[in-house]
Amino acid sequence: MWRRIALSVAVVLGCAVAAQPDSIQSERFAAEQIVFVSDRTGAETIWRMDPDGAEARPLTTRPSGGFGDRTPHLSADGRRVALTTYRFGGWKIATMDANGGNLRRATTNPQGSVYEWWPRWSPDGQRLVFSRFREEPGIYIIARDGSGQRRLTDNSGDRYQERTGQARWFPDGARIVYARRDEQGFDLYSMTVDETEPIRITDHPAHEISPAPSPDGRRIAFFSNREGPFDLYVTSLADGKTKRLSQHAGNPSNYAPQETIYQLTAAWSPDGSRIAYVAVHEGREQIFVTDLDEANVRQVTTSGSNKAPTWSRSN
Numbered sequence: 001m002w003r004r005i006a007l008s009v010a011v012v013l014g015c016a017v018a019a020q021p022d023s024i025q026s027e028r029f030a031a032e033q034i035v036f037v038s039d040r041t042g043a044e045t046i047w048r049m050d051p052d053g054a055e056a057r058p059l060t061t062r063p064s065g066g067f068g069d070r071t072p073h074l075s076a077d078g079r080r081v082a083l084t085t086y087r088f089g090g091w092k093i094a095t096m097d098a099n100g101g102n103l104r105r106a107t108t109n110p111q112g113s114v115y116e117w118w119p120r121w122s123p124d125g126q127r128l129v130f131s132r133f134r135e136e137p138g139i140y141i142i143a144r145d146g147s148g149q150r151r152l153t154d155n156s157g158d159r160y161q162e163r164t165g166q167a168r169w170f171p172d173g174a175r176i177v178y179a180r181r182d183e184q185g186f187d188l189y190s191m192t193v194d195e196t197e198p199i200r201i202t203d204h205p206a207h208e209i210s211p212a213p214s215p216d217g218r219r220i221a222f223f224s225n226r227e228g229p230f231d232l233y234v235t236s237l238a239d240g241k242t243k244r245l246s247q248h249a250g251n252p253s254n255y256a257p258q259e260t261i262y263q264l265t266a267a268w269s270p271d272g273s274r275i276a277y278v279a280v281h282e283g284r285e286q287i288f289v290t291d292l293d294e295a296n297v298r299q300v301t302t303s304g305s306n307k308a309p310t311w312s313r314s315n
Helices: 004-015
Strands: 034-038 045-049 067-076 080-085 092-097 115-121 127-132 139-141 174-181 185-194 209-211 219-224 231-236 242-244 267-268 274-281 285-293 298-299 308-310
Touching: 034 067, 067 115, 080 115, 092 115, 115 174, 127 308, 139 298, 174 209, 185 209, 209 267, 231 274, 274 308, 285 308
Parallel strands: 067 308
Antiparallel strands: 034 045, 034 308, 067 080, 080 092, 115 127, 127 139, 174 185, 209 219, 219 231, 231 242, 267 274, 274 285, 285 298
């Protein structure tokens, strides 16, 4: 099984990805910034900050106590943010400029009961992958202008399986990684966007969720409760060696995985040397940054509840 995955990684590494700048946009994110969700002003909104937590400022505003904006992701050229918002009736996918302006709806389903989450830009910035639940649940892919929508997985047989989507692109833009319920719990799988047979990445009786490939495509960060509470792990796709990087990120340990996936997420730095991740600290989600050797772990948010980090120029 690892041999098949190693071959897939070789394909990933052999494909160069060129950013596609959009000349219409006048502002872009610096390479060293984190975009995230915070409720520190009374509603969940999108924020940006330096990796050490400094210079935090909001990109969106929402009425206090109302439905906010969630699950942001930056395009590779740093000019656009994809997000989930309730502004169009139900949770829908939208995009906006790096400064928070020019908000555009990306998906067109009019039903308020359709919930769409976790949009992720392809490496070339031309497509989005996202997860939908409640109506025709599964993982979908669309062009950046909302055209050409395709369903990659059909999760209709499982009420909660669609919530484990949170698909992420590999650096080649041809393959995605996602979590899927199987006979023993949740495990990580990969598949091409041409809908080839999925390849299983993890095979463990615990729940493995929220995967994030490294910028070089060699490793995957994910959360698992294989040692008790949910924690951050990194696995090598070449040999399957896995290392735990956090201590009790999820607390308590009996979080339902379909709920935990909204809370515990991770994002690699552009150079692959650090990971920003969410851990539950004193009853609230906070963002931490760690080196891969765990020598330097820093909590970078303290005000309110903060989650869904995404690092500019990365996945």
